[in-house]
Amino acid sequence: MRTLSRSAVRAFYDRLGRGLDSQAFYENPALDDLVREGDFASARSVLEFGCGTGRLAARLLATHLPPNAQYVGLDISPRMIAISTRRLAPWRTRVRLEATAGSPLLPAADASVDRVIATYVLDLLPEPEARAFLGEARRILTPGGRLCLVSLTFGESGPSRWVSRIWMALFRLHPILTGGCRPIRLAPLLDPAAWCITHRRRVQSFGVSSEVIVARPT
Ligand SMILES: C[S@@+](CC[C@H](N)C(=O)[O-])C[C@H]1O[C@@H](n2cnc3c(N)ncnc32)[C@H](O)[C@@H]1O
Numbered sequence: 001m002r003t004l005s006r007s008a009v010r011a012f013y014d015r016l017g018r019g020l021d022s023q024a025f026y027e028n029p030a031l032d033d034l035v036r037e038g039d040f041a042s043a044r045s046v047l048e049f050g051c052g053t054g055r056l057a058a059r060l061l062a063t064h065l066p067p068n069a070q071y072v073g074l075d076i077s078p079r080m081i082a083i084s085t086r087r088l089a090p091w092r093t094r095v096r097l098e099a100t101a102g103s104p105l106l107p108a109a110d111a112s113v114d115r116v117i118a119t120y121v122l123d124l125l126p127e128p129e130a131r132a133f134l135g136e137a138r139r140i141l142t143p144g145g146r147l148c149l150v151s152l153t154f155g156e157s158g159p160s161r162w163v164s165r166i167w168m169a170l171f172r173l174h175p176i177l178t179g180g181c182r183p184i185r186l187a188p189l190l191d192p193a194a195w196c197i198t199h200r201r202r203v204q205s206f207g208v209s210s211e212v213i214v215a216r217p218t
Contacts, residue, residue, distance in 0.1 A: 001172075003126045004180035006076060006102035012179055013052075013077035020052050020080070023120075030150045030203040030210035031056055031119060037199040037214045038148045040064040043114040047072045047106060047140065049133060050121030051097070054084030061091045071095045072113075076102040104133035108140040116141055119150040120210075122189070124180045130189055138194050141217050147195065153202060153211035154183045163207035186211045194218055 004012065013020070040046075040060055051057055051073030061071060071094060075081050081099040088095045098107070104125070106116075116137040122130045137147050155164040164183045171182040187200060190213070199214035 001126075001182075002175060003124065003182075004175045008176065009102065009124060009180050010076050010078075012176065013075075014079040016179070017079050018053060018083060021055060024055065026205045026208040027120060027150075027210070029205045030212050031059075033201055033203055033212045034117075034119065034148055034150050034214070035059065035064060037201075037212070038115060038117075038146060040115065041066065043069055043146075045070045045072075045113050046115040046117065047074070047108055047113045048117040048119075049074050049104075049106070050118055050124075051075050051084055052080050052120075054087040054097075056117070056119060057084065057095070058087050061088065061094070069094065072108070073097045074100050074107075076100055104129050104136055106133075106136040106140050110139055111142050113140045114142055114145045115148055116145070117148045119148075120152065120181065122149065122186065123151040123182055123184045127189070130184075134189060134191075134194075138217055143217060145217065146198075147190075147213070147215045147217075149186055149211075149213045149215075151186050151211050152181055152183045153185060153209050155204065155207070155209040156202070159207040160204050160209045164209060183209070186213050190215055192218075 078099045081097050155161040170177040195215040197215045201212045203210045
């Protein structure tokens with residue numbers, strides 16, 4: 001299935017800027033679930049792929065992570081990195097933000113990170129890149145670490161089924177119409193030989209369905 005090129009993704013999110021936060025109304029219930037289930041209180045190092053405006057990072061740093069935990073945020077959009085740099089300034093000594101070329105290769109050593117986060121990002125990527133990211137997440141997570149994912153997914157009943165059908169129809173017309181995102185199924189992307197899923201939930205908000213996954217390396 002055709003997805004947006006990296007340069008189109010960068011241009012879209014550079015233009016969108018702070019407007020990205022307007023999606024919080026449907027994203028927050030799924031992010032709340034992830035924050036509850038991700039055991040962030042025991043994490044000393046966190047890497048977020050596609051950190052956007054730094055909304056989730058600010059919440060984790062302010063209330064959930066231990067005071068000495070380090071955070072790394074990566075994003076393909078330099079504008080997102082500029083916005084998150086301002087938002088995360090109160091924690092600047094513990095935060096590193098990096099504008100990337102969009103590669104799923106993660107700039108961290110093997111077994112060095114306690115939490116790898118990607119929220120509403122894998123639903124933008126071509127499947128082989130999503131799988132490459134998951135391979136990288138597996139490589140950099142510590143043995144007791146956790147992979148923390150949220151993605152758009154397919155609604156299964158009532159209005160949410162219609163919302164995801166319309167979403168897919170727009171995406172097929174042109175991915176730019178949905179900011180490059182489309183509903184996907186996360187769980188089948190996780191190789192059972194590499195991951196043990198410890199939490200999986202479908203969360204619906206305003207008719208939009210999200211899949212939340214927390215997994216440990218096997
Ligand atoms: C829908 S937004 C989600 C942002 C944030 N994670 C959230 O939940 O609010 C997708 C973000 O992923 C970034 N992104 C998309 N493709 C990327 C890639 N290949 N590498 C790094 N960042 C990427 C975009 O620039 C954007 O900031």
